[in-house]
Amino acid sequence: MLTIYNDQHVLHQGKVEMFRGELVPCFEVPARVDHVKSELERRGLGSLQAPDAFDESLLAKVHAPRYLDFIAHAWDEWVALDPANATRDALPSYWPTRGMRSDVLPKSFPARMGLFSFDAGTPLMAGSWAAARHGAACAWTAARRVIGGERSAFALTRPPGHHAGADFFGGYCFLNNAAVAAQALRDAGVERVAVLDVDYHHGNGTQAIFYERDDVHFASLHGDPLTDYPYYLGHADERGAGRGEGFNHNLPLPRGTDFTAWRAALKTALARIAEVKAGALVVSLGVDTFEGDPISGFKLRSDDYLRMGEDLARAGLPTVFVFEGGYAVAEVGVNAVNVIEGFGQF
Ligand SMILES: NCCCCCC(=O)NO
Ligand SMILES: [Zn+2]
Numbered sequence: 001m002l003t004i005y006n007d008q009h010v011l012h013q014g015k016v017e018m019f020r021g022e023l024v025p026c027f028e029v030p031a032r033v034d035h036v037k038s039e040l041e042r043r044g045l046g047s048l049q050a051p052d053a054f055d056e057s058l059l060a061k062v063h064a065p066r067y068l069d070f071i072a073h074a075w076d077e078w079v080a081l082d083p084a085n086a087t088r089d090a091l092p093s094y095w096p097t098r099g100m101r102s103d104v105l106p107k108s109f110p111a112r113m114g115l116f117s118f119d120a121g122t123p124l125m126a127g128s129w130a131a132a133r134h135g136a137a138c139a140w141t142a143a144r145r146v147i148g149g150e151r152s153a154f155a156l157t158r159p160p161g162h163h164a165g166a167d168f169f170g171g172y173c174f175l176n177n178a179a180v181a182a183q184a185l186r187d188a189g190v191e192r193v194a195v196l197d198v199d200y201h202h203g204n205g206t207q208a209i210f211y212e213r214d215d216v217h218f219a220s221l222h223g224d225p226l227t228d229y230p231y232y233l234g235h236a237d238e239r240g241a242g243r244g245e246g247f248n249h250n251l252p253l254p255r256g257t258d259f260t261a262w263r264a265a266l267k268t269a270l271a272r273i274a275e276v277k278a279g280a281l282v283v284s285l286g287v288d289t290f291e292g293d294p295i296s297g298f299k300l301r302s303d304d305y306l307r308m309g310e311d312l313a314r315a316g317l318p319t320v321f322v323f324e325g326g327y328a329v330a331e332v333g334v335n336a337v338n339v340i341e342g343f344g345q346f
Helices: 031-043 056-061 065-081 083-087 109-115 128-147 177-187 204-210 259-275 304-314 329-345
Strands: 002-005 016-019 022-025 152-156 193-197 216-223 248-253 280-285 319-323
Touching: 002 031, 002 128, 031 152, 031 329, 056 065, 056 128, 056 177, 065 083, 065 109, 065 128, 128 152, 128 177, 128 319, 152 329, 177 193, 177 204, 177 216, 177 280, 177 319, 193 204, 193 259, 204 216, 204 248, 216 259, 248 259, 259 304, 304 329, 319 329
Parallel strands: 002 152, 152 319, 193 216, 193 280, 216 248, 280 319
Antiparallel strands: 016 022
């Protein structure tokens, strides 16, 4: 399988994140992608390419211009607040909640950090914008290769993207790579695209971006938001709105779910994707469903990812894989590449 690799991902390297009430070293580290790249090369699974030159205006098809403008300049504003900030990651501390306003753009940078985010777990640093923008270019390029006739392509990138909404970052995500890929497929004439999110965490950003649209069907298998991040979206009764009614499909699963139960949910999601007659598939490929993942709660084992790849291939759709989560760093390469290998063998 062709892989489009974000060689600028190393520019994004957070020091700390707020996790369960304390600042801890980041889980979302560069080594994650290095392990996947090494495993792809070790198995000789296809070639690695750099992304095509990317027209940033494409980002405005899934993200709000005022958000993009904020993210692009956030680091400079952070350092302008206090030169000592140059050695610190930018993290938000204040957020608008019920009854407060988000239509007015505050002058305060810390206030805008909160307006455009939903957690304090997503540090922003000098190279974050460049890394995220290049990652979106990888997702867009992978979609273009599939449009050009490749059966599948893999956007190997970080930071991940599925928690990023039109105008907010969070969950280690700044730009929604899967949404960029889906929009690229739509722009190329695919009448309906399915985005299937197999990451442990619900892709709240992707859901929100397409929630009122019937041309992109969103399906997600994930830890039940009653117990698991992102907590405030991902319930089964969220089925889409307006034209999008019926084109959002959440399958929350309890902590402790093993591959047998998980695979049954995947079958249900794929059956619905066939029913809505999707012409192409974007897979938000997180492997934090792994039993050894430090921040998640499913029980998938490494060999299960080979089966997952086979099941995804059986859908018989042109497929773009976009790398999302997975924090058991020693095993993330094997697990992610098992999906790619399983898909390609079928
Ligand atoms: N900091 C709270 C947990 C963030 C989850 C990130 C992730 O893996 N999303 O898929
Ligand atoms: Zn995740």
